[in-house]
Amino acid sequence: MNEQKRLSVIKTPFLDALREIYPADRLLAGSVQALAYESDALTAFNARPQAVVLPETPDEVIETVRLCSREQIPFVARGSGTSLSGGSLPVAEGIVIALNRLNRIKRIDAETRVAVVEPGVINLDISRAAEPYGLYYAPDPSSQSICTIGGNLAFNSGGAHCLKYGMTSNHILGMTVVLADGEVVTLGSASLEGVGVGPDLVGLFVGSEGLFGIALEITVRLLPKPERYCTVMAAYDDLGTAGDAVAQVVASGLLPGAMEIMDRLAIKAAEAAVHAGYPPDAAAIVIVELEGETRQVDEEFKALQAVIQASGARHIHIAKDADERARIWKGRKSAFSAVGRLSPDYIVQDGVVPRGHLGHALTEINRLSREYGLEVANVFHAGDGNLHPLILFDGNQAGALERAEALAGEILRMCVALGGSITGEHGVGMEKKAYMTTMFNETDMDTMKAIRMQMDPGLIANRGKMFPGD
Amino acid sequence: MVKAIESCVHCGFCLAVCPTYNVLGEEMDSPRGRIYLMKSVLEGKIEQEDAQPYIDRCLGCTACVPACPSGVQYGELLIGYRGQSEAQRNRPLLDRVQRTMIRETLPYPDRFRLAAQAGRIGSLFEQALPEQMRAMIGLLPQQLPPAQPMPEIYPAKGPRRACVAFLSGCVQTVLAPDINHATLRVLAENGVETIIPRGQGCCGSMMMHIGETPLAQQLARKNLDVFPTDVDAIVTNAAGCGSGMHEYGLLFAHDPAEEQARAFAERVQDVTVFLDSLGFRPPQPLPQPMKVIYQDACHLLHAQGIQAPPRRLLGSVPNLTLLELNDGGLCCGSAGTYNLEQPEIAGELGRRKAERIIRLGADAVVSGNIGCLTQIRTHLEAKNQAIPLYHTIQLLDLAYHGAI
Amino acid sequence: MSLQPQTIADVQDIVRAGGHLLPRGGGSKPGLSTPTRGTTSIELRNLAGILEYEPGEYTFTAYAGTPVAEVATELARNGQYMPFDPLLAGHGATLGGTVAANTAGSGRYRYGGVRDFILGVRFVDGQGQLVRSGGKVVKNAAGFDLSKFMVGSLGRYGIMVEMSFKVFPRPAVYHTLMLRYGSLADALQATFRLSAAPFEPDAVDLEPQPDKSCQFLLRVGGLESTLPDRIDRLRTFFNDQSAAIDQAHILKGDEETALWIGINEFEWTPSQTDAVVKVPLSPRQVVDLDRAVPDSIRRYTCAGHVAWLAVSKVELLADTLTRLNLTGLRLTGEPGDVILGSRLGLSMAQRVKQALDPAAVFGEA
Secondary structure, three states: OOOOHHHOOOOHHHHHHHHHHHHHHHHHHHHHHHHHHOOOOOOOOOOOEEEEEOOHHHHHHHHHHHHHHHHHEEEEEEEEOOOOOOOOOOOOOEEEOOOOOOOEEEEEEHHHHEEEEEEOEEHHHHHHHHHHHEEOOOOOOOOOOOOOOHHHHOOOOOOHHHHHHHOOOHOOOOOOOOEEEOOEEEEEEEOOOOOOOOOOOOHHHOOOOOOOOOEEEEEEEOEEEEEEEEEEEEEEHHHHHHHHHHHHHHHHOOOOOEEEEEEHHHHHHHHHHHHOOOOOOOOOOEEEEEEEEEHHHHHHHHHHHHHHHOOOEEEEEEEHHHHHHHHHHHHHHHHHHHHHHOEEEEEOOOEEEOOHHHHHHHHHHHHHHHHHOOOOOEEHHHHHHHEEEEEEEOOOOOOOOHHHHHHHHHHHHHHHHHEEEEOOOOOOOOOOOHHHHOOHHHHHHHHHHHHHHHHHOOOEOOOOOOOOOO | HHHHHHHOOOOOOHHHHHHHHHHEEEHHHHHHHHHHHHHHHHHHHHHHHHHHHHHOOOOOOOHHHHHHOOOHHHHHHHHHHHHHHHHHHHHHHHHHHHHHHHHHHHHHHHHHHHHHHHHHHHHHHHHOOOOOHHHHHOOOOOOOOOOOOOOOEEEOOOOOOOEEOHHHOOHHHHHOOHHHHHHHHHHHOOHHHEOOOOOOOOOHHHHOOOOHHHHHHHHHHHHHHHHOOOOOEOOOOOOHHHOOOOOOHHOOOOOOOOOHHHHHHHEEEEEEHHHHHHHOOOOOOOOOOOOEEEEEEEEHHHOOOOOHHHHHHOOOOOOOEEEEOOOOOOOOOOOOOOOHHHHHHHHHHHHHHHHHHHHOOOOEEEOHHHHHHHHHHHHHOOOOOOOEEEEEOOOHHHHHHHOO | EEEEOOHHHHHHHHHHHHEEEEEOOOOOOOHHHHOOOOOOEEEEOOOEEEEEEEEHHHHEEEEHHHHHHHHHHHHHHOOOOOOOOOOOOOOOOEEEHHHHOOOOOOHHHHOOOOHHHHEEEEOOOOOOEEEEEEOOOOOOOOOOOOOHHOOOOOOOOEEEEEEEEEEEOOEEEEEEEEEOOOOOHHHHHHHHHOOOOOOOOOOOEEEEEEOOOOEEEEEEEOOOOOOHHHHHHHHHHHHOOOOOOOOOOEOHHHHHHHHHOOOOOOOOOOOOEEEEEEEOOOOOHHHHHHHHHOOEEEEEHHOOOEEEEOOOOOOHHHHHHOOOOOOEEEEEOOOOOEEOOOOOOOHHHHHHHHOOOOOOOOOOO
């Protein structure tokens, strides 16, 4: 039977109620359609929703949430499905609210440096729209060409340039949200202070992983595009020396916009993907980027050069123009997916350690890699101490996934033991919920659960994420 | 196919550049989604028939291929999958009629000419026709230019720098025979002698892309036989043909002709690439300054990675300023027979492209593919915009002859 | 009544004993920390001291009662600072009070406010439980971010006892460019033009004057070798672009430092002031607000994103703020209503209140 015909056959009171809100072409309830939405960028998990809806107005989202609340049907808000933590994994008995068509940039006030956008707007599109005014939206997850601001907000996404200006949370000033029980609240403002008076509810909502509700309209802050970038790529003969170099840059009192490290495997993969011009024989490269007023950057560059030269770099290269800078970053931002060229499967980790423990952490990851007999590629935001070990395995081999997961678990526990975090920017989602209790004790967890119960008494909003055993 | 599917890590980077995803915003209409559906069909999890509408909606523009960090060869995957599924599918009557018309006319210039003329007559009854057919007719020009037979050999002007064999193609020779003649003249201006092998025919690319593999092989085989091997290059001025002929090796995989097909494919070059690497001789300055948009044809930019050469040729013309659309080379919706098979999405993409062009404000639009030119002209005209359109080579030809 | 816990356990015991509690740090914002009748003041000044500080990490952890001045001194020893620019350091402001009241100074313009630099917090909730949220590293996305929630929470949701912050290397030198415009509107126009320019000032303050003119202060920090050039460029930029009515004036050295300390210590407020009120707003709302409060002393920091008003009639201001759909926080004056004007998200705040302090030991949301 034809898919479209089969659709109209499925009749439940809930689906009928959805049909009151959505025309047929925006209510996807066929098995093939549900299949396409069963995973995000973490395919280790999948679940087919009973339907996917494509709202085109905030009111449709509100109506849908209220319907779900009334009928106690779980819902998962989804943008482009690029979560690396399984954050937008559907719930089998629930629906997916796909926000891709809620993608209007409603207002750019260049003079006060704010933009008001809908949740389905793509991260990079904000910067594109702001560009004519000399402004940009700073947080730059590697998936910025496709990930949506709603997803960034839910998971407090980071990126390579978080050192100076912070993560998503530091760039959201206000929002209108529909809470899981259907109440609509407006938080924050168009002031740089955001909430400014009273508890920072914007700060609480950002990073709540969709467990409180859905943001319908978001006010973000824009920054002036730096007048000058100075992107330095230094090659090292071993990963440890590269790690030390980062510590030395920090100690020198410089505040770069970004500081990244890639190891041999990651370089190889990224180079195959985008021909970024990375030195192929280096054990590690450090990418340091200074940004700001030309005069200041030029002066800082002298200091940086001295530090890098003294750090044991084998080779130093400075991006000569915007094109080369773009290539260097494209390589870095493609690195995760590019590892798909080296291995049929991999797990991406996102642990954070204090910068001073980077060297130790890398040595330990190396040791674990040997112990488990699994290759690990390292790409990370060194300036933030945010590690992204990619554990390579072949899912077709019996027990390989389990071994990889066990190795991943050891790395996370190490990060916590060193005083760090289980996730820097990908969020807990499905993937790391089992490790929440290594970081938070029972009281901490109970407190978070109590807050969640207040926001979503029916536990219908993105059920199954963040909390273990949920 | 299995390898292409397995190398997809589901990261979603391809969504950003996918025209259908841009228009529809649905996971099934993205490269990642389609790969997932194809995988599920091959694994027997879903019926081929249920996945088909979404595979059909793919333009085959392959913008996702260069965007993919994991190196998924989506183009090959799609051709392979379509070839396999076409044999098994049961299309509705109207679809079948349309496909038969496409199959039986497009690759053959004489038949296509007749059909196109008949189509214009058919347009008198347009309102009575099903929508699908109306789309076909809507794309035909009001009047077909007279046929212009090609010579067997076209000599170089001045000392000969190179000798090439030229694919004269099928649809284009009917709709715009001038493009081929302009190509001969521009090659000659650059000291290139051109052989136009007799007995050649449609390259088969279009049939390859819509899953008509046996017909594609039959058409291609003819060309393998008649094209000489002792030329500097096999040159084409059609983006789709160039990209299709580059895939001859794949088309003849496990066929006795595979070796010959690969060798053929390696000699194929788009005319702009050939001229650029030969060392292009810039024409005289244009009589007055002209702002030109170069619109990337998907089968040049995405399928063959040709971005700089045509821009360099055009940029070398004194008094010509190139404008960039900056839309990431998003498909205009033409995509071979796509605007016939998926008129709604093709129409939306065409409208978007036309709007961008109008916003940019240019004196002319240039592209390396007849399909793009037809599509863009249709949508510019719908907005009452009379911006002239040229094939890259036509504009260069006019520049050489001071006719612009 | 006031209690002075010595340890975190003491705080927990006090909370478990119940009653109506109001935490107090250095008392630099008396409007917020003076207990009313029936409320017990929990003095946190003994729960003080830096617990961890690794300059290489750009982070520190300290007890809530630690004076910000003490932290600033320690950071300065390592060439670092708190970029959110805590207010009232000279009046004994503590970290806890700065977070609870969300009092960042003019310097927050460059990199962000209190919320942007707090990394983690430990607090005692309404049932006396010690809860941790966030972390001690500069990047962390695990769990609900209650440390941000606590910014501006005014001690109504729990008593913060310990917090971790991110810090940055401090600019070696500061210069300040002073310009005068014919009106506040003209000065605002100057900030609007600055918005699209790639300059990176640390602070942009506007001070309306009694004669309707407006003083425009632009603080720039950086390397000593580059600062004169950068200031020069800014001066040229403003000369070319806007209608300043006076020659630009440049402040340096001690004079410059003293100017900004004075601003952060509220020295610009007249002594007979009823209250100092913070009002976050869009620069688009500045002219309307300014017109509505002609009798107060006003200062607009952060390029017009935050208003500071020294008023003599708080009730009038409350009405004005409600009318303009703005919210204000009264830092000084008599205890009582401290949040003035309209309130957004109150119902959501009440939900959190239910979770953290259902018995309302710390007052209402």
